[in-house]
Amino acid sequence: MSEGHAPRAVLVTGGGSGLGEAIARRFAAEEPTARIAILDANGEGAQRVASDLGARCVAGSVTDEAAVDAALDDFGPPDVTVCAAGIVRFGPLLDLDANAWREVLDVNLTGTFIVARAAAGRLVAAGRPGSIVALTSINGRAPGLHAGAYGPSKAGLGLLVRQMAQEWAPHGIRVNAVAPGLIDGGMSAPIYADAKIRAAREARVPLGRLGTAADVADAVYWLASANAGYITGQELVVDGGVTDSVMATLPRPAVVDGVGQSGQSGRSGQD
Ligand SMILES: NC(=O)c1ccc[n+]([C@@H]2O[C@H](COP(=O)([O-])OP(=O)(O)OC[C@H]3O[C@@H](n4cnc5c(N)ncnc54)[C@H](O)[C@@H]3O)[C@@H](O)[C@H]2O)c1
Numbered sequence: 337m338s339e340g341h342a343p344r345a346v347l348v349t350g351g352g353s354g355l356g357e358a359i360a361r362r363f364a365a366e367e368p369t370a371r372i373a374i375l376d377a378n379g380e381g382a383q384r385v386a387s388d389l390g391a392r393c394v395a396g397s398v399t400d401e402a403a404v405d406a407a408l409d410d411f412g413p414p415d416v417t418v419c420a421a422g423i424v425r426f427g428p429l430l431d432l433d434a435n436a437w438r439e440v441l442d443v444n445l446t447g448t449f450i451v452a453r454a455a456a457g458r459l460v461a462a463g464r465p466g467s468i469v470a471l472t473s474i475n476g477r478a479p480g481l482h483a484g485a486y487g488p489s490k491a492g493l494g495l496l497v498r499q500m501a502q503e504w505a506p507h508g509i510r511v512n513a514v515a516p517g518l519i520d521g522g523m524s525a526p527i528y529a530d531a532k533i534r535a536a537r538e539a540r541v542p543l544g545r546l547g548t549a550a551d552v553a554d555a556v557y558w559l560a561s562a563n564a565g566y567i568t569g570q571e572l573v574v575d576g577g578v579t580d581s582v583m584a585t586l587p588r589p590a591v592v593d594g595v596g597q598s599g600q601s602g603r604s605g606q607d
Contacts, residue, residue, distance in 0.1 A: 343369035346560075347414040349398050349421040349451055351391075352381025354522025355471060356420030358549035362557050363416070364389040373411045375404070375451070376421065398447030404454050413458035416560045419448040419470040424486040424523055437485040444489035449496060452511070456504050465508030467560045470497050471552070472515040472571055474579045490515075494571050501569030510568040512559045514552060517541070517575025521549040542577035542584070 346363045350356035351374035363370055372391035376382035379395030386393035392411060396403035398421045408414070422444045425436040452468050459466040475483060476490025494513055501511040518537050520528045528534040528546065538546055555574045558564055573579060 343367060343371060344415040345371045345373075345412055346416040346418070347373045347375060347408070347411065347451075347455060348418045349375045349447075350471075351385055351418075351420065352376030352378045352383075353385075354420075354525075355516065355519070355549050355552050356418065357381070357385050358521070358553045359418050359420060359556050360385055360389060360391065362550075362553040364391070366557060371411075373407065373414070375407055397443075398451050399442050401450050401454075404450050408454050408458055413462045413464055413466070414455050415464070415466050417452060417455040417466070417468045418556055418560070419451055419468070421447060421451075422471060422523070425484050426482050427484055428482050429484065432484050440485035441489050441492070444486070445492045445496065448493055452496075452500055456500070456507070456509050459509055460504075460507045466510075467564075468500070468509065468511045469556050469559050470511075470513045471556075472497070472513040474515050474517045474573060474575050476515065477571075477573070478579055497571065498569040505568055510559075510564070512564070512567060512569070513571040514555045514559065515571050515573045515575070516547060516552045517573065517578050518546050519549065519552060520546040540578055540581065540585070541575075542581050545576065547574060547576060 344367060348356050348360040351360040356376070360372055360374055364372055372389055373394060374382045374386045374391050375394040375396060375398065377397045382393045382395055385391065394407040396407065398404060423440055425440050427436065448470050452470070455466065455468060470493055472494050473486070473490040475487040476494050479487055497511050497513045504511060518524070518541060551574055555572050559567065559572060
C-alpha cells in the first residue's frame with residue numbers, strides 16, 4: 337500500500353544489482369505506476385535494471401554530493417528512498433589499510449547520509465511526507481571476522497537512522513533500517529558457492545534456511561508502506577533468528593532442559 341500521494345516516486349541506491357535490484361523490482365511489481373530511479377556507481381547494472389523497469393538511470397556515486405543533488409533536482413522529492421548502495425573490503429584488521437577503512441565508511445555511512453539528507457531536504461522544502469529505508473546488516477549488531485570497517489559502518493548507520501528519524505519525524509518523514517542476515521545473494525553470493533560453507537551456515541539458522549533478496553525486499557517494501565506508518569527509527573532484523581541464536585544453540589545437559597522434572601523437555605532452560 338502506498339503512503340502519501342500516488343503514484344509514488346521511489347529512489348533506490350545500489351539498485352543496479354543484488355538486494356537493491358530486487359527491491360527496485362518489488363516496487364515496480366507492486367506499484368506499476370510508480371516513478372523509479374536507480375542510482376548506482378555501476379552504470380551498466382543501473383542501466384540494465386532501469387531499462388527493464390522503465391526507470392530512470394543515474395550512474396554515479398552516493399559519495400558525490402553534487403551528483404546526488406543533480407539527480408534529485410532532476411527526479412524531484414522521492415516519496416521513498418531506499419539506501420542499498422554498500423561495499424565491503426575483507427581483511428584482518430591487523431592488515432587493513434586505512435584507505436580501505438575510509439572507503440567503506442565513506443560509501444556505507446557517509447554516502448547514505450548524503451542521499452538521505454538530499455531526499456529529506458527536498459521533501460521538507462516541498463512540505464511532503466516520505467519514507468527512507470537504509471540497509472544495515474546483522475554485522476552491525478554482532479562483530480564478524482575480517483570484514484574490516486563493514487560492521488562498524490553498519491553500526492554507525494544504525495544510529496544515524498535513529499537520529500534522522502528523530503530529526504525528521506516532525507516533517508512526517510519516517511526513517512528505518514532493514515538488517516539482512518545470511519543472504520544468498522548480492523555481495524554474499526560468492527560465500528554460498530562453497531557447498532560445505534553453505535550447509536554449515538544454513539544449519540545455524542533457526543528458521544532452517546538462508547535468506548533471499550526477496551525476503552529483504554519484502555521487509556523494505558513493508559517499512560516503506562502506509563502499513564508501517566507509525567514506525568520510525570527502527571531496525572528490522574531479517575535473519576531467520578540467527579543473530580539471537582547464540583544462547584539457544586549452546587550445548588546443555590538434560591537437567592537444564594527440565595527433562596525428568598516436569599515430564600517435558602524443551603528449550604526453557606536458563607543458560
Ligand atoms: N547480501 C548480503 O548478504 C547482505 C547482508 C547484509 C547487508 N547487506 C547490505 O545490502 C546492501 C546491498 O548489498 P548487496 O548484497 O545487494 O551487494 P551488491 O554488491 O550486489 O550491490 C551493491 C550495489 O551498490 C552499488 N554501489 C557500491 N558502491 C556505490 C557507490 N559509491 N555509489 C552508488 N552505488 C554503489 C554497487 O555497484 C552495487 O550495484 C548493502 O548495503 C549491503 O551492505 C547485504
